[in-house]
Every structure is written in C-alpha cells, then in structure tokens.
Amino acid sequence: MKSGLKSEVFEKFVKISSGIMNPLTSDWRNKGGRIMGYTCSFVPEELFIAAGMLPFRIRGTGSRNSDMADDYFESANICSMIRHTFNNVLTGEYDFIDGAVIGGGCDGNRHILDNWLKSPVKTPFLDRIFIPHASNELAAEYFLNQLSGLKVRMEEHFGVTITNEKLWDAIKLCNEIRDFQREIYTLRISDNPPITGAETISVIVAGSSMPKEEYRDDLKVLLSELQSVKVSEKKYQARVMIVGPGHDDSSMCDIVEDLGGLVVNDLTCFGGKVIFGSIKEDGPDPLKAIADYQVLTRPFCPKNLGAHPLINKEVFDKIKEFKVDGVMGQIFLCCDTWGGEIYILNKELREAGIPMLRIEREYTADSTGQLRTRVQAFIETISGGAL
Amino acid sequence: MDMTDREILDKLNAEANEAFKALTIYGVNDNARKGRPFIIASDDALPEIPVAMDISCSIMTVAGAMGTAGPGAAERIDKATEMGVENRLCASVKMGAYYLKAGILPVPDLIITTNSPCDAVDMLGQMMDNYKPWANVPKFRLDAPHGQTEEDFEYFGSQLKEMVHVIEEVTGRKLTTEKFIEVAEESNKQASMIMDFQELTRAAPCPVDPDMARVGWELARWVAGTDPSAFWKATDWIKRLVDVTERKVKDRKGIEGVNEKIRFLWYDVSPSWGSKLFPRLKEELGAVCMKTYYSFHNFFPIDTTSMDSMLKSVAKKYLMGTPMTRQAMHTADVFCDDIVRICKDYRCDAMIMPCHVGHRDTNAYHKMAKDVCRENNIPFLFLGCDVWDERYMPPDVVFDRMKTFFETTGL
Numbered sequence: 005m006k007s008g009l010k011s012e013v014f015e016k017f018v019k020i021s022s023g024i025m026n027p028l029t030s031d032w033r034n035k036g037g038r039i040m041g042y043t044c045s046f047v048p049e050e051l052f053i054a055a056g057m058l059p060f061r062i063r064g065t066g067s068r069n070s071d072m073a074d075d076y077f078e079s080a081n082i083c084s085m086i087r088h089t090f091n092n093v094l095t096g097e098y099d100f101i102d103g104a105v106i107g108g109g110c111d112g113n114r115h116i117l118d119n120w121l122k123s124p125v126k127t128p129f130l131d132r133i134f135i136p137h138a139s140n141e142l143a144a145e146y147f148l149n150q151l152s153g154l155k156v157r158m159e160e161h162f163g164v165t166i167t168n169e170k171l172w173d174a175i176k177l178c179n180e181i182r183d184f185q186r187e188i189y190t191l192r193i194s195d196n197p198p199i200t201g202a203e204t205i206s207v208i209v210a211g212s213s214m215p216k217e218e219y220r221d222d223l224k225v226l227l228s229e230l231q232s233v234k235v236s237e238k239k240y241q242a243r244v245m246i247v248g249p250g251h252d253d254s255s256m257c258d259i260v261e262d263l264g265g266l267v268v269n270d271l272t273c274f275g276g277k278v279i280f281g282s283i284k285e286d287g288p289d290p291l292k293a294i295a296d297y298q299v300l301t302r303p304f305c306p307k308n309l310g311a312h313p314l315i316n317k318e319v320f321d322k323i324k325e326f327k328v329d330g331v332m333g334q335i336f337l338c339c340d341t342w343g344g345e346i347y348i349l350n351k352e353l354r355e356a357g358i359p360m361l362r363i364e365r366e367y368t369a370d371s372t373g374q375l376r377t378r379v380q381a382f383i384e385t386i387s388g389g390a391l
Numbered sequence: 392m393d394m395t396d397r398e399i400l401d402k403l404n405a406e407a408n409e410a411f412k413a414l415t416i417y418g419v420n421d422n423a424r425k426g427r428p429f430i431i432a433s434d435d436a437l438p439e440i441p442v443a444m445d446i447s448c449s450i451m452t453v454a455g456a457m458g459t460a461g462p463g464a465a466e467r468i469d470k471a472t473e474m475g476v477e478n479r480l481c482a483s484v485k486m487g488a489y490y491l492k493a494g495i496l497p498v499p500d501l502i503i504t505t506n507s508p509c510d511a512v513d514m515l516g517q518m519m520d521n522y523k524p525w526a527n528v529p530k531f532r533l534d535a536p537h538g539q540t541e542e543d544f545e546y547f548g549s550q551l552k553e554m555v556h557v558i559e560e561v562t563g564r565k566l567t568t569e570k571f572i573e574v575a576e577e578s579n580k581q582a583s584m585i586m587d588f589q590e591l592t593r594a595a596p597c598p599v600d601p602d603m604a605r606v607g608w609e610l611a612r613w614v615a616g617t618d619p620s621a622f623w624k625a626t627d628w629i630k631r632l633v634d635v636t637e638r639k640v641k642d643r644k645g646i647e648g649v650n651e652k653i654r655f656l657w658y659d660v661s662p663s664w665g666s667k668l669f670p671r672l673k674e675e676l677g678a679v680c681m682k683t684y685y686s687f688h689n690f691f692p693i694d695t696t697s698m699d700s701m702l703k704s705v706a707k708k709y710l711m712g713t714p715m716t717r718q719a720m721h722t723a724d725v726f727c728d729d730i731v732r733i734c735k736d737y738r739c740d741a742m743i744m745p746c747h748v749g750h751r752d753t754n755a756y757h758k759m760a761k762d763v764c765r766e767n768n769i770p771f772l773f774l775g776c777d778v779w780d781e782r783y784m785p786p787d788v789v790f791d792r793m794k795t796f797f798e799t800t801g802l
Binding site for chain 2: 075076077078080081082086108110111112114115118119121122134136137138142143146149306307309310311312313335337338339340341342343344345347348350362364
C-alpha cells in the first residue's frame with residue numbers, strides 16, 4: 005500500500021535510504037568533507053557533526069548474502085543484521101568513510117569492531133565506545149568519560165577541535181531534526197494518515213545517511229507537504245505497531261501494508277527509539293548533555309538493565325495514542341536482547357487483551373511466503389476480517 | 392592407613408558433587424530455608440560480599456545450567472524452548488527462564504541482575520526483574536562494563552559500593568571492614584592455591600585432571616555463595632587438591648589410567664555432557680583437556696588496604712578474572728592472547744573451538760581464533776556444538792570429529 009504521496013523530497017529520501025552511497029554523500033566527499041560511520045543509535049551523531057563530519061549510520065541495506073561476513077561471524081549463531089551489515093563493510097560499500105565508531109549496544113554489534121580491525125578493510129579511524137547497560141547518574145558519568153575519550157582521539161586523528169560551541173550547534177540541529185521527525189510520526193495518529201509506515205521508515209533512515217542541515221531543511225518541506233495532504237478514504241484494515249531491533253528498510257512494513265495493515269508507529273532501533281526526546285540545550289557541558297540524553301532520557305533499549313517497564317509504558321502509551329489494533333514483535337534470529345524483551349512484552353500485551361504477533365525472521369526479507377501468510381492471518385484476526 | 396592418590400581425588404570429587412547439589416533448582420529452594428537473608432542473582436554475584444555478610448546467594452544461570460544435565464534434561468530444555476523465547480538463546484539461560492515460568496522458585500529478599508557475561512544473561516535478569524511473584528522484591532542492577540581500564544574497575548567498584556548499601560538496607564546485615572578483610576584474605580589464599588594447582592598441571596604427564604581447577608573455583612565461588620560455611624571449607628578442599636597434585640608431580644605420575652599423548656584446549660565452557668566425552672578422549676586417545684573457560688584462572692588479588700580498595704579490586708577480579716566474563720565481555724585481544732598463552736603455558740597440541748550455539752562472543756571470534764592459531768602453529772578445530780544440549784551435536788559425533796582431527800593433524 006502506498007499513500008500516494010507526491011513529493012520530490014520524499015522521493016529523494018527513498019533513494020537515499022534504499023542504498024548506501026548516494027549523490028549527496030558523494031558530493032560531500034568530493035568537496036573534501038569527511039564522513040564518519042557508526043553503528044547503534046546510542047553513538048551520538050552530534051559529536052561527529054561538531055567535528056565537521058557527516059555522520060553515516062552503517063547498515064546492511066542492499067546486501068543479498070553474507071558470505072564474506074560469515075567467515076568472521078558464524079552464520080547460524082549470530083544475528084543476520086550484524087552479518088549483512090559487516091558484509092557491506094567487507095564488500096567495500098563503506099570504503100567512502102573516513103572512520104567508524106562502533107557502539108556496544110549488543111554483543112553482536114560490539115564484535116563488529118574486533119572483526120573490522122582484523123579484516124583487510126583498512127578504514128583510517130576505527131574506534132569504539134562502550135555503552136552502559138544502566139540508566140542512572142553513575143552510568144551517565146561513565147558514558148561521558150567514554151565520549152570525552154572519543155572526542156580527544158578524534159581531535160588527534162583528524163586534526164580538528166571540537167569546541168563546546170560546535171557541540172551546542174550540533175545538538176540544536178539534531179534536536180530540530182528529532183522535532184520534525186516526531187511531528188511526522190504524530191501525523192500518523194490520524195484515521196487516514198498522509199504517510200504509511202514503510203514511507204516513514206525511508207524518511208527516518210535517510211536522515212542518518214545525508215548531510216544534516218540539508219536533511220533538516222528537506223524534512224521541514226516534507227512536513228509541510230504532509231500537513232496539507234487530505235486523505236479522506238480509509239485504505240487499511242488494521243493499525244499495527246512494530247516493536248523490535250534495527251528496522252532499517254521498509255520490507256517488513258511493506259509486507260504489512262501490502263496485506264491491508266497500516267504501520268502507524270514503531271519502537272525500533274532505526275525508528276521510534278531514534279526520534280525520542282531532546283538533548284538539553286543549556287548547561288555548562290554539551291558533552292554531558294549528550295551523555296545524559298543517551299543514558300537517562302532514552303533508555304528504551306532492551307540491553308538496559310531494568311528497561312522493560314519503560315519499554316512497556318512507551319508501547320502501551322503509543323498503542324493508545326495511535327489507536328493500534330495489534331502489535332508485531334519482530335526478532336532477528338539470535339537477537340538475545342529483543343528475544344527476551346518480546347517474550348516479556350508478549351505476555352503483558354496478551355494479558356491486556358492486545359493482540360501480538362511474534363515474528364522471528366532473518367534481516368533480509370527474502371523468504372517472505374510464510375511471513376506473509378502469518379501477517380495476513382494476523383491482520384485478518386485483528387481487523388475482524390472486514391475491510 | 393593413608394589414602395592413595397586416587398582415593399584422595401575420588402574423595403575430593405565425591406565431596407564436590409555433593410556440594411554442587413546446592414547449585415541446582417532444589418538447592419536454590421533449600422538455600423531460601425536456611426534462615427539467612429537470601430539473594431537470587433542472575434549470574435555470578437561475587438561471593439566475598441555475601442560470605443562476609445553471612446547471606447545466602449543463589450545464581451539463576453548456574454541453576455539453569457545444572458538443569459541441562461541429568462535425567463529428563465532434554466525434556467526440560469524443550470519445555471524451556473516452547474515458552475517462546477528466542478530459539479537460539481543459550482539453554483542455561485532458557486532453563487533459568489523456564490524455572491521462573493514454572494513458578495518453582497522461592498521468593499528472595501533481594502534480586503541482583505547484571506549484563507555480565509552476555510546479552511542472554513542480561514535478558515534473564517530482565518525476566519527476573521519482571522517476574523510477577525517477585526514484583527515487590529527489592530532489586531539491584533549491576534552494569535558490568537566491557538572495558539578493561541582503571542576507569543572501568545572504578546565504575547564497577549562504585550556500583551558494588553551501592554550494592555552493599557542496598558544489601559545492608561534490605562537485610563539489616565552490615566559489611567564490616569574487619570570481616571571483609573578476613574574473607575578477602577581467604578579468597579586471595581584460595582585464588583593463589585588455584586594458581587599453584589594450575590602451575591602443577593603444566594607438568595608432563597599432567598598429574599591430575601586440570602578440570603579440577605574448575606571444580607575448586609566453583610566450590611569457592613558458587614557453592615560458597617549459597618552458604619558461607621562452604622567458603623571456608625573450599626580452602627581446605629583446594630589445599631588437599633594442591634597437596635595430592637604436588638605429590639604426583641614429584642612422583643612423575645600422570646592421570647590415573649591415562650597414557651597421555653595429546654594435550655588440548657577446549658576454549659569454551661565444559662559441556663554438561665562432558666562426562667560422555669572427556670573420559671573417552673583420555674582413555675581411548677590419551678587426549679587430555681588442559682583448559683576450558685572455567686579451568687583457566689588468572690590471579691587478581693583483593694587489595695585489603697581499605698573498604699574502597701577492596702571493592703575496586705573485587706570489581707577488577709570479577710571483570711577480568713571471572714571465567715566467561717573474561718572471554719565474553721572484553722575485546723578480541725584478551726580472547727586471542729589467552730589462547731596463545733594457554734597453549735604455550737600448558738603445552739597444548741591443539742585448540743578445539745566448541746563455539747556453543749548460545750555464545751555470541753565465540754561465534755563472533757571464530758575467525759580471529761583460527762587465525763591466531765594458524766600464526767602460532769596450533770592445530771585448530773571448529774565444532775559448533777551446544778554445550779548444554781547434547782542432541783545438537785551428540786558426544787559421540789564430537790568424539791569422532793576430534794579423533795579424526797587428531798589423526799589428520801598427526802597428533
């Protein structure tokens with residue numbers, strides 16, 4: 005299902021999100037700009053922007069197999085998102101980046117760096133930050149030290165000075181972007197949203213793969229276009245929310261929306277989790293503001309000890325606000341963190357009488373036959389079988 | 392009449408097997424009835440602290456792992472899988488989750504959860520945290536950092552300080568400096584003796600099954616946590632082990648009934664079905680397993696200068712010295728350097744990488760491990776088994792693969 009959205013900006017976002025290298029990134033590079041890759045939404049883009057770099061979130065988009073990565077990561081026992089992402093690194097898809105910072109959000113993600121360092125891909129700057137698994141002042145302070153160390157290493161390697169002023173500017177820019185992204189999400193509360201779930205994913209993913217100022221300006225244009233769209237006809241059978249790990253392509257949403265569902269919200273690592281809240285724009289230390297935001301404001305990652313009640317609240321709040329008929333909990337095979345989280349959430353949703361479909365799948369949506377059947381049955385069930 | 396070496400070792404094993412009952416699901420329930428404040432932790436909870444406070448502490452993953460062995464293990468694993476957790480979740484964790492669901496666990500006075508050593512244990516902690524019958528039980532969460540710097544030890548040590556305050560508040564017991572020093576000194580003594588045992592097992596032929604280092608460590612850590620009196624008994628157990636080993640080295644005696652030909656490193660947890668594999672390897676091939684994750688130890692003494700120094704050094708000991716935490720939590724360098732060191736120090740002829748299905752770390756490191764073995768001329772075999780569920784790759788198949796590997800590499 006498509007919303008019928010006619011927008012040049014939107015088409016641009018779709019192109020950017022459906023591949024890795026794109027004309028804007030290429031242009032940035034040709035003009036001498038530096039690009040910093042990163043994994044995990046807990047790695048703060050603001051630090052890279054303040055260093056004058058283009059932050060680019062590393063993903064597995066376009067990977068059809070993980071043959072090369074499987075040499076490093078045992079294919080049967082490591083999440084395919086990690087393997088496809090690393091496969092893209094090995095095939096040279098990320099040769100355009102000047103560096104990469106790997107965040108240790110989960111065990112698989114953490115080990116990307118170890119394997120990258122031992123691989124033939126010689127990226128000039130490779131670094132890591134350890135992301136706390138707790139959400140308290142002590143953890144925020146630990147993360148601040150991690151960020152301070154990374155800042156110093158980046159300054160030394162790239163010969164730049166990351167001033168507080170530049171950090172505050174970057175914070176403001178990213179806050180603005182998150183504000184616009186949330187506004188787009190809010191439009192989906194409507195009975196007849198002007199944008200589908202699959203389209204929204206493209207919009208959000210594009211934001212981590214292009215120059216930020218341009219993205220902010222484009223987002224503003226898109227928001228205004230969407231606000232002026234009037235959709236009078238209901239084109240779906242049921243409103244669905246997706247909860248789970250990295251959701252960096254629209255394939256799952258496409259399946260739901262092709263079968264009569266409409267994805268109206270998500271809590272995923274490339275969606276709802278990324279756009280949550282804002283960094284405080286005052287205080288003496290911008291780096292501390294970033295650390296506090298990542299550790300204290302948005303602890304929605306199942307890796308965080310004690311995160312479940314917060315995830316539960318966020319999901320239940322969104323179910324109510326976005327009039328969700330059913331939740332799809334998706335897990336990539338071998339994802340221990342989301343595997344446990346979806347197990348807990350499934351029980352609670354069922355107890356609350358909210359239908360949930362638990363899907364264990366691979367990162368690439370190649371074998372969709374069985375998946376489609378299950379999704380179709382779910383949509384039929386939650387919609388009462390009537391259009 | 393004096394006991395023979397064999398009789399002493401048999402006695403040590405028998406005592407350990409009896410003591411290990413405290414780690415099972417039945418033991419967890421017994422521990423709750425001992426009249427002491429009772430803690431359930433998701434993973435290893437640093438016994439020095441509960442021992443010094445006269446508290447019992449049971450470990451969910453250990454109870455889970457124990458549940459994967461013995462009669463009915465396969466059925467229990469299947470039931471745990473049917474619950475709907477991620478299919479390839481480590482079975483010891485699945486089993487812990489199953490015990491929760493089955494409602495057969497006592498209500499503790501405090502729950503301590505941690506992300507160490509892996510995401511799976513982290514998730515077990517989340518399940519414990521959200522287990523309804525324990526909804527009103529106080530909880531403490533320990534964030535184990537992945538780094539290995541002073542800053543990391545400081546961060547973890549600060550959390551231990553907070554943890555002690557919480558335990559004191561919940562149980563009314565105090566951690567006095569004097570008692571903590573006494574326990575820390577004993578812990579240092581035990582660790583030092585385990586190092587002595589490790590040194591002795593370097594001898595060729597290997598005098599005693601090196602796996603006894605695991606047994607001693609588990610007695611001094613896990614069993615000791617369940618009952619403080621077991622902590623003091625563990626010292627005597629380890630001492631007797633060192634004594635008999637020392638004597639056997641002097642007498643140039645190898646492991647009873649084993650004609651040692653091959654020494655190998657099993658770089659993972661010792662499987663719950665190990666009794667169907669390792670004795671056969673020893674007896675039929677003369678192949679001795681020199682080290683596993685849990686029989687390999689490093690010495691991180693507790694600094695008894697002050698309460699803060701003790702907590703920080705306990706933190707370091709926990710992060711760098713706890714088996715599996717050491718291998719799974721840190722960078723590849725620690726993982727790979729240990730392989731080379733073990734193979735050199737214990738004269739291993741080969742390295743076996745079981746790559747347990749639930750261990751994301753080893754499954755992410757297998758190429759690095761293979762490469763480092765090649766660089767150091769250490770024959771390398773990758774298995775891909777399940778250390779808790781023997782149906783995944785039956786012990787006979789593992790035996791055959793190892794036998795063929797030893798033959799083809801000329802060992």
